[in-house]
Amino acid sequence: MSEKRDYYTVLGVAKAASQDDIKRAYRKKALEFHPDRNAGDSSAEEKFKEAAEAYDALSDEQKRARYDQFGHAAFSQSGGFSDGGRFTNIEDIFEAFGDVFGGGGGGLFGELFRGGRRSSRGGPRAGRDLRIVLPLTLEEIDQGVSKEVSIKRAEHCASCGGNGAKPGTSPIACGTCGGAGQVTTSQGFFAMRTACPQCQGAGKTIESPCSDCRGQGRVSRKSDIQLAVPPGVEDGMSLRVGAEGDVGEPGGSRGHLYVIIREKEHKIFQRSGPDLITEVPFSFGQLTLGDRLEIPTLRGKVEMSIPAGTQSGKVFRLRGQGMAGLEGRRRGDQLVRVFIETPVTLTERQEDLLREFEDIESEKSGSKTFFEKIVDYFN
Ligand SMILES: [Zn+2]
Ligand SMILES: [Zn+2]
Numbered sequence: 001m002s003e004k005r006d007y008y009t010v011l012g013v014a015k016a017a018s019q020d021d022i023k024r025a026y027r028k029k030a031l032e033f034h035p036d037r038n039a040g041d042s043s044a045e046e047k048f049k050e051a052a053e054a055y056d057a058l059s060d061e062q063k064r065a066r067y068d069q070f071g072h073a074a075f076s077q078s079g080g081f082s083d084g085g086r087f088t089n090i091e092d093i094f095e096a097f098g099d100v101f102g103g104g105g106g107g108l109f110g111e112l113f114r115g116g117r118r119s120s121r122g123g124p125r126a127g128r129d130l131r132i133v134l135p136l137t138l139e140e141i142d143q144g145v146s147k148e149v150s151i152k153r154a155e156h157c158a159s160c161g162g163n164g165a166k167p168g169t170s171p172i173a174c175g176t177c178g179g180a181g182q183v184t185t186s187q188g189f190f191a192m193r194t195a196c197p198q199c200q201g202a203g204k205t206i207e208s209p210c211s212d213c214r215g216q217g218r219v220s221r222k223s224d225i226q227l228a229v230p231p232g233v234e235d236g237m238s239l240r241v242g243a244e245g246d247v248g249e250p251g252g253s254r255g256h257l258y259v260i261i262r263e264k265e266h267k268i269f270q271r272s273g274p275d276l277i278t279e280v281p282f283s284f285g286q287l288t289l290g291d292r293l294e295i296p297t298l299r300g301k302v303e304m305s306i307p308a309g310t311q312s313g314k315v316f317r318l319r320g321q322g323m324a325g326l327e328g329r330r331r332g333d334q335l336v337r338v339f340i341e342t343p344v345t346l347t348e349r350q351e352d353l354l355r356e357f358e359d360i361e362s363e364k365s366g367s368k369t370f371f372e373k374i375v376d377y378f379n
Helices: 007-011 019-032 042-058 061-078 090-101 107-115 138-143 284-289 348-364 370-378
Strands: 130-136 145-156 182-187 190-195 218-229 238-241 257-263 270-272 275-282 291-297 300-306 315-318 334-340
Touching: 007 019, 007 042, 019 042, 042 061, 130 138, 130 145, 130 218, 138 145, 138 257, 218 238, 218 257, 275 284, 275 291, 284 291, 284 334, 291 334, 300 315
Parallel strands: 130 257, 275 334
Antiparallel strands: 145 218, 182 190, 238 257, 270 275, 291 300, 315 334
């Protein structure tokens, strides 16, 4: 790259831009110059790296302050790249900034890479990333769980060793590009190098394809994968299992496997972040007189007492009885919401007692109207 451009200019934001503006601007540039959308265009790749470098400096308040004060000189001792040349290749940029694109791991970049990436230098294509959904019970999430899942993924074809050529034969250099994988076309004054349309950049063609994989070099096969899910994960989270996706071209890396967590509904508990919510029915008598009873928790039972005169709808907090925290974070609480269960059938004696109770209640409150009682209640 020639003269180094101002980072704010690179991202197209004002000096006073907020972190949100910077993030948004970077996302836009990164998508515009994304290598998957600009195959074989080395100027797009340079712009893509340039934007990442600018974002790296401006998204960190400390680095940004240094840059505002000293310009590029602030980082010059590390050879231009703000972290000592951290982004020497495209993959590093996805590793570093994948989270800009939302979702755990992969995100939009993951989507764009579904086709399998080929490095800008040509060479073997990496395998596709795969996604699976893993339904888990609250109990499993609370404890952390080890699960075996069966996935179908691309593996090297055993017959041809992955090169796609019929056993005993070999792929030959592509006649169109002479094995380079790229062709040069001229458009007016410009000569452009693009991926070879004949071999799609592979540089090779297969004369007699392997019959087992029909020349693909890969076959779909079932594999059992052991997953270790840590305690405290949440619905929608995506865990990346490195290099368990589709196999790449010979010499290329495997794709990743993304495991998306789905929480199964629980009969008793509702989850709210680290907390669990339970609704527990009580009789009018229990709430009025107070009671002590056992409440179910995710890991067993605990004793809980409710004081006399507890109102329906009141929420009690059982500390530390919620879900396990993710990555050693504090365990959540269980929130017990009590409510009155109104009896629907009464014996004659119960009915008599209740009527008598009601009579005394209205004598106690004298001649107050319903509205006055409501006001009293809220005071
Ligand atoms: Zn084969
Ligand atoms: Zn070719």
